[in-house]
Amino acid sequence: MSDAAQPTAAEVRAAAEAVKTALDRHLAAVERRTGEDDPTVYEAFNELAAAAEVYDELLYDRYDEVTPFEIPGAEDSLPPYEGPEEPNALSVLIRRDYAVAEPQRLMAQAQRVEAADDEGAGEVAGTVHGALGILFGEFEADEIASRHKEFGLEEGDSTLWVLAAEEPAEPGEWLETPFDQVDPGRVVCRFDVSSVFDELDDDGDDGDEDLVDDIEDEELEPLDADR
Structure with a gap:
C-alpha cells in the first residue's frame, strides 16, 4: 500500500x-x-x-x-444482501442437530406418551426412529430443545437464518422442497451455536479477554426446529 x-x-x-x-x-x-x-x-x-x-x-x-480479536461468524461467508430494502415477508430457516445419546431413555419416553394416549406401548415406540416420530409429534420443537436430556438426546450445532421476501409464499407453494431454494443474497441475518466457539475460547491465553469471550453470550437460541 x-x-x-x-x-x-x-x-x-x-x-x-x-x-x-x-x-x-x-x-x-x-x-x-x-x-x-x-x-x-x-x-x-x-x-x-x-x-x-x-x-x-x-x-x-x-x-x-x-x-487478537477474532469473531467467528457465518456472516463472513454470506454474499452481500440483495433482498428488498423493506421486506413484506420473511422466512425463518432453522436447523438443530442432536445425537441420540441414550436410545433406551428415548424409547421409554415415547412409550410413556403412547401409554398416556391409551394406545399402549406398542412396537412403534420400541424403535429409535419410531420413538423420534412419536416425541416430535407430541412435543413442540422448542420443548424438545429445552428438555433434550430427558429424551436421551445430546445437542449439536444449530443455526437460524432469516430471509427477506417481497411477498409471502402461497399456501403449499414450497412444502415439497422447503429448503431447496434458499437465496443467500436474501439472508438478512443468521445466528449459529456450535461447540467450535468454546474451542476457540479455550485456545486463547488465560489472561486475555478478547471478543471471542462474547460470542457465547450473543448466540441465538433458535425458536423452532427445522422440520
Missing part, C-alpha cells in the same frame, strides 16, 4: 475509540438484556464486531500490526 493510501494515525486512534465505545454499549446492552433473543444485544454485538474489524484493518494498514 502506498503512503498516500495509508490511514493516518488520527484515523487509527479514532477507530480504537470507536471500539471502546462499542464495547461500553455492548456491555450495557448485555446488562439490560430482557431475554436470550434480545435484539438490542444482537445489534450491539454486530456494532462491536464491525468496529473491531475496522480498527483491525486500519491498524494493519498503518502499522503492519494485528489485534
Whole structure:
C-alpha cells in the first residue's frame, strides 16, 4: 500500500475509540438484556464486531500490526444482501442437530406418551426412529430443545437464518422442497451455536479477554426446529 493510501494515525486512534465505545454499549446492552433473543444485544454485538474489524484493518494498514480479536461468524461467508430494502415477508430457516445419546431413555419416553394416549406401548415406540416420530409429534420443537436430556438426546450445532421476501409464499407453494431454494443474497441475518466457539475460547491465553469471550453470550437460541 502506498503512503498516500495509508490511514493516518488520527484515523487509527479514532477507530480504537470507536471500539471502546462499542464495547461500553455492548456491555450495557448485555446488562439490560430482557431475554436470550434480545435484539438490542444482537445489534450491539454486530456494532462491536464491525468496529473491531475496522480498527483491525486500519491498524494493519498503518502499522503492519494485528489485534487478537477474532469473531467467528457465518456472516463472513454470506454474499452481500440483495433482498428488498423493506421486506413484506420473511422466512425463518432453522436447523438443530442432536445425537441420540441414550436410545433406551428415548424409547421409554415415547412409550410413556403412547401409554398416556391409551394406545399402549406398542412396537412403534420400541424403535429409535419410531420413538423420534412419536416425541416430535407430541412435543413442540422448542420443548424438545429445552428438555433434550430427558429424551436421551445430546445437542449439536444449530443455526437460524432469516430471509427477506417481497411477498409471502402461497399456501403449499414450497412444502415439497422447503429448503431447496434458499437465496443467500436474501439472508438478512443468521445466528449459529456450535461447540467450535468454546474451542476457540479455550485456545486463547488465560489472561486475555478478547471478543471471542462474547460470542457465547450473543448466540441465538433458535425458536423452532427445522422440520
